[in-house]
Amino acid sequence: MPPRARPLSPHIQIYRWQIGSTLSILHRITGAALALGLLALSYWLIALAGGAAPYAAAMRMLASPAGIIALMGWSFAFLYHLLNGIRHLFWDAGVGFERTQRHLSGWIVVLGALGATACLWGLLWHGMHP
């Protein structure tokens, strides 16, 4: 059955940019990216259970340039999803709904996730090149 054309409400391109909607879709995008990360986590655990050779192969893949880029992306996605998830839990409890609070917590989440990702990779870099 072909879907019938129905009247539509105004879509996203009609609205002025705002931080709230951007962070909302970023929560979903990072969640989807982390879902792919779960496949990598499964593979890593299976390799670990498989023995030294499969584990070494998995670690080589993760330490390759593409692997490092993916891990950086996943670490930011995780930290953002974690911090913004906590922001959502506060909202669920009815806290922080005022406009200024929403904007402030939004910026804290974005900058916090970026800062924590940078700290993490700085730490890892330092660990590898003491």
Added chain:
Amino acid sequence: MGSAKEGVSHWWTQRVSAVALIPLTLWFFFSLLALPDLEFDTVKTWLALPISGLLAVLLVAVMFYHSYLGTMVIVEDYVHTNGVKLLGLLALRFLYVLAGGAAVFAILRVAFGS
């Protein structure tokens, strides 16, 4: 299926799993960072500890469930053809059970030896 029948339970389970994942994920990443290196023997010895195995199984189970609930909503939101939506949700569920089951099985193999 559908939000009218299972919406509240979906919403609530998503929150409960989210709260559980805060300590579980932080434990996992800080434990890995605290290891002297990520060589095979080091990681395997760490994961073979009873407390590591238990928490890792809980982490994987809750994380896969939380992720399944989230991706399910993405499919429901963006796939508008009923047959495709049903197939997509079914495929998603199978994939999550398979990958999650394999991950848990791997942890148990490390814990109990293979």
